Amino acid sequence: MLSFLRKGHVFAIIILFLLSGCNSFSSEFVKIKPLGVHPNGTVYIGMESCKECHLEIVNSHSSTSHWLTSSQFVTQNFAPITQAENTSFILDDKTKIAFTAINDSIYQQAYKPPYSTPFFSKSIDLAIGSGTKIGYSFLTWEKNSLYQLQGSFYKPNLNWINSPGYPSRFQAFRPIFPRCLECHTTFSQSENWESPAINNRYNKNNIVFGIDCQRCHGPVLDHVKYHRKNPNDKEPKNILKFTDLTQQQRLDLCALCHSGVRSNRSQPAFSFVVGDLLDDYLSPQGVGEPDVHSNQVGLLVRSKCFIESEKMDCSTxxxxxxxxxxxxxxxxxxxxxxxxxxxxxxxxxxxxxxxxxxxxxxxxxxxxxxxxxxxxxxxxxxxxxxxxxx
Ligand code: HEC
Ligand code: HEC
Ligand code: HEC
Ligand code: HEC
Ligand code: HEC
Ligand code: HEC
Ligand code: HEC
Structure with a gap:
């Protein structure tokens, strides 16, 4: 297994080199720009390359919270932030956390009384959360290490708040581990991918933001190449067919991110691909009543509708x-x-x-x-x- 991964790793490095160098694979018709590559060799090509044949799906997917759930932070895409009444909040230890636009970026700055010069200032680099329900959390880079910032934006009342789970006193950083990105991005490559030790260092150039087609459908490059060459073939080729999946496999795809905060077991985050059985990758679910937050699978399977009908799953x-x-x-x-x-x-x-x-x-x-x-x-x-x- 390890030697396979290492081989994948070398391949990944070569592809990344291509990514930074000549920028695109060219196919017969339209250029396909890879956005990233998995150590197992899967190339992420993004949903632009599906448009010519699945335009409607691509357009409608662009407005889902899946697609909007993570991105490089660009102030213009986060209009609600500019409507906030207060651009700061005060913690129990009197630290003031404030958000300030500097050039084209927004910085989180922290002040002690009398609040004149900040003792902490970090730019918002990445955003997590579509804002459909709660709002946005923000991440910042410190070299190649990724951290969550203390302030999050709560959209229902357009205000900055202490990030959920943060203490109510000042804390500079909270590391972002791969499981967080496993639920909120299509792919992120942590450093030393094949090592079992979990860390918060990433290959910045190998993160695919948003949850796109490939997160749910698996590898697609060969599918695209084939159908471009054979436009008259209306049978799907080189792509996993959902109708071939068992109920458990279909549920497990959604359960990867909708069965609660379970941890990665023996294999690194992003090892699971659609079709696999999830229990081989994540720690078992807790025994108590599942929480309504992010555990729709645990709750649905306890419902009579699910138990007494033959093949209910999320896409029912x-x-x-x-x-x-x-x-x-x-x-x-x-x-x-x-x-x-x-x-x-x-x-x-x-x-x-x-x-x-x-x-x-x-x-x-x-x-x-x-x-x-x-x-x-x-x-x-x-x-x-x-x-x-x-
Ligand atoms: C050149 C045309 C073409 C391109 C580009 C293309 N597809 Fe397809 N795809 C097809 C055809 C043809 C089918 C079979 C008819 C259908 O289901 O629409 C298909 C079917 C599918 C299916 C259904 C498989 C099933 O369960 O039956 C999926 C999923 C899919 N494509 C995903 C993608 C994704 C993701 C992309 C972009 C990365 C993409 N396709 C790009 C032509 C294309
Ligand atoms: C890679 C992780 C991941 C997978 C796989 C995944 N989801 Fe999600 N899903 C999320 C995240 C994260 C959110 C919340 C996004 C946000 O608002 O920022 C979400 C939100 C949703 C929502 C709420 C939409 C809304 O606007 O309120 C629905 C419904 C949903 N997912 C259904 C599904 C179904 C059905 C599947 C399986 C076919 C699935 N998800 C697979 C991560 C995932
Ligand atoms: C097990 C998968 C999972 C993990 C791990 C996870 N989330 Fe989520 N997150 C979700 C889902 C699913 C939702 C949608 C809300 C729900 O189901 O209650 C969500 C919602 C959110 C939202 C609100 C989005 C909105 O629509 O307003 C933010 C912000 C967020 N998560 C940030 C994070 C951060 C930051 C981390 C890591 C430190 C993290 N999440 C870890 C699955 C996950
Ligand atoms: C959250 C997971 C998820 C994402 C993201 C996703 N799909 Fe799907 N897709 C599914 C599921 C589940 C089905 C099967 C639905 C069913 O059985 O009713 C499906 C079915 C399909 C089909 C065949 C049936 C149809 O509706 O025509 C195509 C084609 C397809 N997807 C293309 C795409 C493309 C293109 C993208 C990206 C723009 C994409 N999908 C993103 C989960 C996803
Ligand atoms: C795939 C079919 C299917 C769908 C879709 C479905 N159900 Fe059910 N549901 C069942 C079956 C089968 C039972 C068990 C037999 C019965 O009570 O009718 C059931 C049972 C129930 C019960 C009785 C629960 C109990 O504990 O006695 C309620 C209430 C219910 N369903 C409501 C709903 C609601 C509301 C929806 C839509 C959100 C829904 N169902 C969607 C198949 C389904
Ligand atoms: C105002 C709340 C309310 C609404 C609206 C409602 N239900 Fe119910 N439902 C109940 C309650 C309370 C019960 C149990 C007592 C009873 O049967 O009146 C019940 C019982 C049921 C049952 C189990 C009894 C049986 O006949 O098998 C099913 C199934 C069900 N509802 C489905 C539905 C569906 C489908 C709808 C929408 C068309 C719906 N309910 C709308 C409150 C509601
Ligand atoms: C019987 C129908 C039904 C099934 C099956 C179902 N859902 Fe839902 N789901 C709903 C309804 C109804 C809502 C509420 C939509 C709304 O309020 O806009 C919802 C909302 C959600 C939300 C948003 C929750 C929130 O409060 O923001 C998520 C996430 C979600 N579903 C995921 C899933 C996943 C994952 C599965 C498969 C395990 C699933 N659903 C199966 C009916 C269903």
Whole structure:
């Protein structure tokens, strides 16, 4: 295994050299620019190269929280930040954390009373979070090491807050380990990839931001090359077919990021690829009731709907390529597809009833809490996936 990885590693280095040098693979028709390369040899080519044949999917995917979940920070793409009423907050130890635009960047600066000159100043380099639900967290580079900054942006009330999990006193840095990026990027290569020791140093040129097609569909380069050469072949070639996957394999793809914060076991982050069994890669789920935050899989599999129907999985209700946020009519229709005649005993329902709000209500997360101001800590509300009678 190791020797295979090393070979992959050498290959990765060669490809990266190509990446920085001549910039693109050329195919017969359109140039394919690789965005990164996995040590196992998989080349990430990005979704621009799918457009000519899957335009609709690419366009709709561009507005999903998956795609928007991580990026190099560019101030213009984070308009809500410029609407914040306060550009600072004060911690229990009186440290002031402030955000200041300097040239084209935004810096997190920290001050002690009387708050005249900052004793800490770091630029925001990367952003994590689409802002659909909670907001954005920000990362900064210190050479090749990646850290989370103490301030996050809470979008519902357009304010800066102490990042979830940070102490309420000043702490300069919190290292970003690969599992965080495994859920929020398509690929990130940590240094010494093949070493079991976890660290927060990365190859900066080999990070593929956003969750793109290849995160869920696996390698695609040969698929693109083949179909460009054979435009009349309408059968998908050189690509994993979802219809060939078992229910467990389909669930495991989503469970990689939606079954709670489990840790990487014997293999480094980003080893799992669609089709694999997840338990071979991640530590087992805890035994207690799964949390509503980021554990939709754990909850769904405890629902009668799941247990008593033959092959329910996440795409029974979700179209993974589109932003369906708050489209409850669509979700209710999914319920009705299986529950054509519901005889509610306690009240009379009709087809227009809002099934979701009663049977998948918002619940407080026990692990995801946010400090909006010094004396209010609030749990994030998430829709439970334990479909039940509440
Ligand atoms: C030159 C045309 C072409 C390009 C470029 C292309 N595809 Fe395809 N793809 C096809 C054709 C043809 C099919 C089969 C018909 C269909 O499902 O649309 C297909 C099917 C698929 C399928 C469905 C497989 C299944 O389960 O049946 C996936 C997934 C897919 N492509 C992903 C991609 C991704 C990701 C990219 C970009 C990296 C891409 N394709 C680029 C032509 C192309
Ligand atoms: C690589 C990790 C990863 C995989 C794989 C993944 N997701 Fe996600 N998903 C996320 C993250 C991270 C978010 C939150 C993104 C954000 O808002 O910044 C998310 C958000 C979502 C949302 C909420 C969308 C919204 O706008 O509120 C849905 C629904 C979802 N995922 C469904 C799925 C399904 C279904 C699958 C499997 C087909 C899947 N995800 C696979 C990481 C992943
Ligand atoms: C196990 C996968 C996983 C890990 C690890 C993880 N997240 Fe998330 N994260 C999610 C999912 C899924 C969501 C969507 C919300 C939900 O399901 O409750 C999310 C939501 C978020 C959001 C809010 C996005 C929004 O839409 O407003 C931010 C910010 C965020 N995560 C940052 C981080 C950071 C920073 C780390 C690492 C220190 C991290 N996450 C680790 C899966 C993960
Ligand atoms: C979050 C995971 C995820 C991402 C990201 C993703 N897909 Fe898919 N895709 C799926 C799943 C799951 C299915 C199977 C859906 C089903 O069975 O209903 C699918 C099905 C498909 C299909 C075949 C069925 C169809 O809808 O035509 C194509 C083609 C496809 N995806 C292309 C893409 C392209 C192109 C991208 C990037 C722009 C992409 N996918 C991104 C999860 C994903
Ligand atoms: C793939 C089919 C399928 C879908 C989609 C589906 N269900 Fe179910 N559901 C079932 C089956 C099968 C049962 C068990 C038999 C029964 O009670 O009807 C069930 C049971 C239930 C129960 C009874 C739970 C209990 O503990 O007694 C509720 C409530 C329910 N579903 C609501 C919903 C709602 C709301 C949706 C949409 C968000 C939904 N279902 C979507 C198949 C499905
Ligand atoms: C029976 C239908 C159904 C199934 C199956 C289902 N979901 Fe959902 N999901 C929903 C509904 C309804 C919402 C709420 C949408 C909204 O409020 O905009 C939702 C919301 C979400 C969200 C956003 C949660 C939040 O509060 O922000 C995520 C993430 C998600 N689903 C992931 C998944 C994953 C992963 C699976 C597979 C394990 C899955 N879902 C299976 C119906 C379903
Ligand atoms: C106002 C809240 C509410 C709404 C809206 C609602 N339900 Fe229910 N549902 C309940 C309650 C409470 C029960 C248990 C008592 C009863 O049967 O009246 C129940 C029971 C059920 C059951 C189990 C009983 C059975 O007949 O098998 C199913 C399935 C179900 N609901 C599905 C749905 C679907 C599908 C919708 C949308 C068309 C829906 N519910 C809308 C509250 C609601």
């Amino acid at each position: 209700c979700h179209d993974p390529h589109s932003n369906e946020k708050n489209n409850l009519v669509k979700f209710n229709n999914r319920c009705i597809e299986c529950h054509q005649k519901v005889e509610h005993v306690t009240f009379k329902s009709d087809q227009n009833s809002d099934c979701v709000n009663c049977h998948m209500p918002y619940q407080e997360s026990k692990i995801m809490k946010i400090q909006i101001n010094p004396d209010s800590i609030r749990s994030v509300m998430v829709r439970t996936h334990k479909i039940d009678i509440y």
